[in-house]
Amino acid sequence: MVRNRARAAIIRSQRITGLTPDVIAELVAEIGPLWHERHQTKLAARPRRRAAGAGEKHKLVFVDRLLATLVHLRHGPTHDVLACWFSVDRSAITRAIGEVRPLLAERGCTIALGQRLRTLAEVIDFLGADGRTGIIDGTEVRVRRPAAGRKDREKFISGKNKQNAVKAMIVTDAEGRLLFCSPAEPASCADITHARKLGLVKLLADGPAVEILADAGYQGLGAQTGGRVVTPPHRKFKKNPPEWYEEVHERQRKAHSSRRIRVEHGIGHLKNWKSLARHHGRREHMSDIIQAVAGLLSHQQTASAHSGTRM
Numbered sequence: 001m002v003r004n005r006a007r008a009a010i011i012r013s014q015r016i017t018g019l020t021p022d023v024i025a026e027l028v029a030e031i032g033p034l035w036h037e038r039h040q041t042k043l044a045a046r047p048r049r050r051a052a053g054a055g056e057k058h059k060l061v062f063v064d065r066l067l068a069t070l071v072h073l074r075h076g077p078t079h080d081v082l083a084c085w086f087s088v089d090r091s092a093i094t095r096a097i098g099e100v101r102p103l104l105a106e107r108g109c110t111i112a113l114g115q116r117l118r119t120l121a122e123v124i125d126f127l128g129a130d131g132r133t134g135i136i137d138g139t140e141v142r143v144r145r146p147a148a149g150r151k152d153r154e155k156f157i158s159g160k161n162k163q164n165a166v167k168a169m170i171v172t173d174a175e176g177r178l179l180f181c182s183p184a185e186p187a188s189c190a191d192i193t194h195a196r197k198l199g200l201v202k203l204l205a206d207g208p209a210v211e212i213l214a215d216a217g218y219q220g221l222g223a224q225t226g227g228r229v230v231t232p233p234h235r236k237f238k239k240n241p242p243e244w245y246e247e248v249h250e251r252q253r254k255a256h257s258s259r260r261i262r263v264e265h266g267i268g269h270l271k272n273w274k275s276l277a278r279h280h281g282r283r284e285h286m287s288d289i290i291q292a293v294a295g296l297l298s299h300q301q302t303a304s305a306h307s308g309t310r311m
Contacts, residue, residue: 010067017070018273019296023303024066031103032062038099059088065096069104072097073293076274101285104292109178110299113306120198121207123171123180128208133174135213135263136200136229138191139270140165141184141286142278156283158187166279166286169194170270170294176262177301178270181294183287191217204228213260232256269297 011021019027060068068082079097083090108118117123127134145164146153156164165187171180185194195201195218204210204225212229214221221229233252237245270276273293279286 007063007067010071016074017067018074019070019300020303022307023296023300024070026299027066027104028063030107031066031100034103035062035065035099038103060086060092060096065100068093069097069100070296073101073275073289073296074273076277101288101292104295105288107292107295107299109180109295110302111177111179112302117179120171120180120182120200121203124203124207124210126179127173127210131209133211133213133259134179135172135174135176135260136169136195136218137215137260137263137267138167138169138194138217139267140167140187141276141290143283143286144280146283152186155186155188159190161187163187166283167191167194168287168290169198170263170267172263172266174259174262176265178266178294178298181270181291184283184290191215192220195221200229201225213256213263215260230256269301270294273297 010016011024014020017024064086068086071077071085072079072082079090079093082093086093106118108116110116111126117126123134126132140158140161142163142165143156146156156166158165158167166184167187167189168184169180169182169191170178172178182194182198185197189197200212201221201224204212210228212225214229214231216232218229219231219234222231233249233256235241235249241249270290270293275289276293279289
C-alpha cells in the first residue's frame with residue numbers, strides 16, 4: 001500500500017497522472033461508489049465460504065486502484081513496476097486495473113460540467129442543435145501480432161502502415177475538442193467501412209443537418225448522406241489538366257485540410273498517453289483503453305477551459 005505522502009505527491013503532479021487534483025477528486029467521488037457496488041454484487045453472486053467480514057482485507061484502497069490505473073494509462077508501466085510502487089502483489093494491480101478501466105471507459109466524453117456524450121447519436125444531436133461542424137478521422141494503435149496458426153492472424157494488419165494494429169474513429173468539433181471515440185476495430189477495416197458499421201450514414205440521413213469534415217478515406221459518404229460529409233475535392237482531370245486547374249485544386253485541398261486539421265491535434269493529445277502509443281497487452285482490452293483515455297482527456301480539457309488554465 002502506498003504511503004499517504006507518496007499518494008499525495010502522485011495526485012498533485014499532473015505529469016504523473018495527466019489530470020489535475022480537482023479532476024481526480026471528481027473521479028473518486030463518481031467512480032468510487034460504482035466500483036464498490038459492483039464489488040459487492042460480485043461477492044453476493046457466489047456462495048459464501050466465510051462469515052461476513054472475515055478474510056483478508058484489501059491492501060489497495062479505491063484511491064490507490066484509481067491512481068494505479070491512471071499511471072498505467074498515462075505512462076504504460078508494466079504491472080510489476082506498479083506493484084513495486086504500490087507495495088502489493090502484481091495480481092492485485094492486474095485486478096485493480098481490470099476493474100477500474102471499464103468504469104472509466106463507460107463515462108463518455110465530457111463537453112461541459114455535468115454533460116457527457118456517450119454514443120454517436122448523441123454527438124450528432126449535439127452538433128445539430130447549434131449548427132456546429134464536426135470532424136472525423138481514424139487513428140491506429142499498434143498491437144501484438146496474433147499467434148501463428150490463428151485463423152484471424154491477418155485481420156489486424158493495417159493496409160496503410162503494414163503493421164498489426166487496431167483502429168478507432170475519433171470525432172471532434174471545429175476547435176478540436178473530443179466528442180466521441182468509437183470501440184476498437186481490427187486495422188484491416190477501412191475507415192469508410194468502420195463509419196458505416198457505427199451507423200454514421202443512417203444518423204446523418206435521418207438526423208439534423210450537420211456538416212462533417214473528413215479526409216479522403218471517407219470519400220463516398222458525401223453521396224450517401226446528402227452532402228453532409230465533406231471530403232477533399234476530387235481531381236476532375238486525371239490526364240492533361242488545364243494550366244489553371246492544378247492551382248485551383250491545390251487551393252481547395254489546402255482549404256479543406258486547414259479546416260479539418262483540428263482532429264489531428266485531438267488525436268495527438270490522445271497519443272500523448274503511452275498506452276495508445278503501442279499496446280503490448282491483450283487486444284481485447286483496447287476498446288476500454290481508447291475510450292477510457294478519451295473520456296479522461298475530454299474531462300481534463302473541459303475542466304481546464306472552465307478554470308481558464310492551460311493544460
